[in-house]
Amino acid sequence: MKRLFAILLTVALIVSAVFVLASCKEKSEVELAIEAAEKMTLEELEAASKKEFEDNPNLVFNADSLTSGVKKGIAAFIEKYDWLNEDNAKYNSKKGSEYQPVLNGAAETDGYVADFVMIQDASFVYSLVNAGFLLSYVPSGDGYTIAKEDQDPLVGVTFNKIWYYNGVNGDGYLKNVWQLTGKDGASLKKIDTVSYQSPLGEDINMSFLIMLTSPEYESKLKESYKSYFGTDYAKTDDCKSIGYHYVEQFIKAVTTWHDSDTSEVKNMNNDAHKTGVYFAGLAKVKDYEGYKLPDDDPANWKKVLKGSGFNYQVEGFNGFVYNMWTLIPKTAKCPYTACLFIRYLLSEEGFAKSFENVPGYYCSNTKCAPTDGTTLAGWKSSCLSEDPEYLAANYDSVTAFIKQQLTAVGQK
């Protein structure tokens, strides 16, 4: 028995040693391909992509994405390039919490997962980028202006979740984030319900709560506190900081932990008698019931946004800005096609076809300017943003705190 164990141990050591050595290897093929692609012209890249499919007729380009924009992107991509069709270029819809183990699995074994991924959750994405599994191809040239900080890893589209409110009952009744804490007595001051997607099922909503505890945003919270209550924040409870205090109070004030932002936004204004606040993606406004997708007229969108109800000027913060990164796994089988697709998706043409000028999608290529009058820069200054380093460093501790608050709600 002992001998057997010794043998197994030896084998395990050798195997892990081989893995360690393997991971110290030279640059992988995909890395080299991406480096080459970054230097290519569009025509050269197209040729390289075409060659991939000529060399291997059985090749399939798999695009895994958490957002359905990629579905339309792929459809347009297929239409544009004749060597691609529905059978060899596929969009696979993914849900964040179910996709992370899959990506992790592939990363740990250097296994194939897809040729292109579009994913969120900063600390998770950075961990795979740092491990060298997810790679960035940065398109360049005339049609592209991508900020330096968005290049490594490559941000594809930036999203934000905002405070919607029921537009039927008048506008502007949410004025300050502290209104959402019920701090001024029992009521939320004219707000009947607060609807928030459960952080246990939605990683972005977890990240948002974690970011609230970051010292970076203490000033935002303190200022709005003073404006709302008229006094400076003074520590009165066990909470570490004003951020923790806010999270604690906010969780207590949530009345509905919904499971789908889409349905919430869809039904938001059906609630004619009550005033409710809904935390959901700005882009979800396209699902808002009763409003068909407008023509390209930006004024149309303004009408929709007005009707769906939200306020650009909530004191404290308007919401949470977060990225979806467009990356290529190290184990991709058709890296040139992946590069070509990223180039297409972030081009003016591709972005328009994929995201159809709906507000709430902000392309990292600033040449694709939003048409609805909002700007990413505006949102970034009025909202909280995710910070991968803070999230990674504080994840364990703050989630423990959040779980404690969630449990406390149940015991009330």
Added chain:
Amino acid sequence: MPKIILENVTKKFDKFVAVDNLSMTIEDRDFVILLGPSGCGKTTTLRMIAGLETPTEGRITIGEQVVFDSEKGINVPPGKRDIGFLFQNYALWPHMTVYQNIAFGLENLKWKKDRIRERVNEMLALLKIEQFEKRYPSELSGGQQQRVAIARTLAPSPKVLFMDEPLSNLDAKLRLEMRTELKRLHANTDSTFVYVTHDQLEAMTLATKVCLLDTGVLQQYDPPLVVYNKPNNLFVADFVGNPTMNFIKGTADIQGKTAKISMLGTTFTFRADGEITPVQPAVEENTESDGGVDVVVGIRPEFIRVEQGKLEGKVYTTLPSGMETTVKLELGEEIVTSVVFGSVDYPTNSDVSFDIVGNGVVLFDATSRNKIAMGSLTME
């Protein structure tokens, strides 16, 4: 003491008639055996009397109490009929010890603990199973389980004891042993026993009265020897007795108490003990020779005496069993069975002569299959 009366009891399962208009009276302290082939309705009858099955129609009385009456809507539950029931598979509760099994019925009577203890001990002793008191049924042999089941059934001293093929799961030797014990038990317990079996030998040896059923219809209800000697009809005659009765087809010319019967290629004179029940000539155009009727003559094997007689035949086969020997004789197209006392071995195909003796010959009407007379046969 109880007398069980069944009046016009019928049981239907959907369209299938299991028991058809059965009426019978079971006297106190009888040992009545319900006999018949499988599917004849005997178990259903028993279960109806016990209350485990509800008759479709009719009335059942146990002692003074009407336990079931379809018209008045009376249906006394089994537990209130003061009866015991012994199941074919014993139905011992696997999760209770022998003691608990036997005591269960007494608990239901709300007896005091020490009285129960006493009665269970009595039962254990009666059935010689004292040493198994603390065991579970799965730790007992079939015979031991059987005894426990009997003890459990007898413990509340039921006035009537119902048994549904209680011996059929036992081996032959044990079965014989238990038969003896059951008969003694009947004598000792003063109870009425109603017992279901398909084994005619069990019926013959145990019963005070046999109730023979076929396809739900009562065939005969008499003491076993009457059933054996004076069967009501061909079915009863055939079912009871081993080896079975000889049935020889013939035509008879009946005149008063005698009849001329042509069979086995010759003519016999049948002298009846009493009047011969008149028989309608079968169908008119069928009666060719002077109004003769089709009959079946039933002769028990013991009434066929081999070696001296006017009838000549060949030995078809000989089956010695020690105490007696069954000889099958071939005569023309018929095979006749005879029983000879002691061990005799006839060579196959040897010629023998034999005779029909005694006055236990039964005459059946071939059409109605009923007995029309009893008497003796002589060859002309």
Added chain:
Amino acid sequence: MTNNKKFDAHLLGHKLKSYFSKPANIITIVFLVILALTVILPLCTLLFGSFQLNTIQEAMSAGGKKGDWTINHWARLLTSTEYDYAINSLWLPLGKSVLMALLACFIAVVLGGVVAWFITRADIPGKKFISAVFVFPYIMPSWSIAIFWENFFKNTNMTAGPRNAGLLQMITGICVPQSWVYGLVPCAICLGLHYAPFAYILIGGILRNMDANLEEAATVLGASRLKILFRVTLPIVAPALISTVLLVFSSSISSYTVPFFLNKDGKFIALSVHLKNLFSDGRTQGQGYVMAILLMAISIGILTLNNWFTGKRKSFTTVTGKSGQVSLVKFGKGRIPIAIVLLIIVGFIAIVPLFTFAMESVLRTNADGTRTFTMDYWFSKEVPTGSTKSDTLGILVSGTMWKALGRSLGLSVLVALIAGTSGLLIGYAVARKRGSRVATFVSDVAFLPYLIPAMSFGAVYLSLSFTEGFTWLRGSFILLILVGGVKFIPFASRTGSSAMLQLSGEIEEAAIMLNVPWWKRMGRVLFPIQKASFISGYLLPFISCMRELSLFVLLTVSHETLLTTLLGEYSRTGLTESANAINLLIIIVVLVIQFAVNKLTGASIDKGVGG
């Protein structure tokens, strides 16, 4: 010395040869190997994973290498006091989930047991209908009952707006309190209702097989109906009852979708929600393994306790008696009211949900909250506006839907064939080698997949598909078949064993005498005799597979792969009308197939487990 050795080897060879000449032995060994690979190995993965740094994120935060040994997962989940982490993530939800599961068990077993008792022992009318309809909730995906529950009970007291009036409020105006719509109790009720048919199938099987004479003997001895129930019937069926409780318990406690869906007021976070959360997050995967092991340990603990309580002495042996002649308990005038009450209960949990799904799938909610009739969600070829979820709005004209249906059917049929046949063979080996340790071990191990929560099972196989040598499994259909086949073996092996145990060995021996080869004995003699039972052993995995989501969700490449993943995607993206239509479609497909199989072979799931 050498002679001796040679002799031994020779003898061993002979022994092996004679051992393997018996098919039951071959089956035992083959399944020992298969189950070691498909069940034990994944279990080891779970166990090792709980002591290792599993992911890049875990390694990063621990400052170690992936694969390093650690007890941190155990320590943190079981003992961490940081913001009461262990209490809030494990102990409290564990306690509440156990409570929920026990309540669900109670509801399922009582409801299923009562219905089973009435169906097998009472003379009420309409049995066939009740029995057939009562199994519907088990056919539905479990969360669809939760959806129904919310749709039925939600009311404008909780959230205002015309759309928030549930069926009950619309019809009667009654507004139930929020705690009746969301939280622990509703979760337990929904799970209880979902598993009640399962309990009914199991308990009904036991009652049907139980010798009715055992109850009649007590009747004759004057015991009251209640006393018979408590002193005779229940103790005798107790072992089987407890194993039913166990099955419902482990299914309930690991059910994710129902507690997740019915927690909109945040009052009850089930353990399974934490489990899913831990599993799907690379930072806490190891803790997910720990929790899965704990859940299994609880189930195995109950199982062991059960075996210990019902030792050999009391084991229930069926002696074939005249139990065919079950006399039914007479309710006289009460039989109609009882039947009506049963019909109402069955109607509420089986028919009303179907009705609401049908209604929801044909009603469009307009911008002003009014609702109009439409068949668009079934037949419209229009491409849905807003997010793109599908090729067409109407599910019956959607190529995606038909392809998913085809794959779901194919998968379920293959899984049923694998699980059913394995169950049959394991049953055969167990019956022929009764008392043999290896055979008992094989049958015990075949039961284990039941105790592993579906989500963890999926996660374990996911990690297998990334392991060197198995990567070809990754994302393949074969992986789904494998996982389904293994996960649903327990049903089939139970059915197989009980059906085989009912066949006397002589039946096969008679064929052995005639030199009939083994496969022919199985196919021509044994199978036909217990055909209905065996085919039921195929039906149950089929149905479970058709409505399963948690098991497959991590392993499918695309949400379009299966009907349930498509349904999940529709629900998630807010296309509820089409989701309801798919839900209804799943139920109808399963019902039609079940009906066809029943007509052709006499098998049915309500006849299912327990023969």
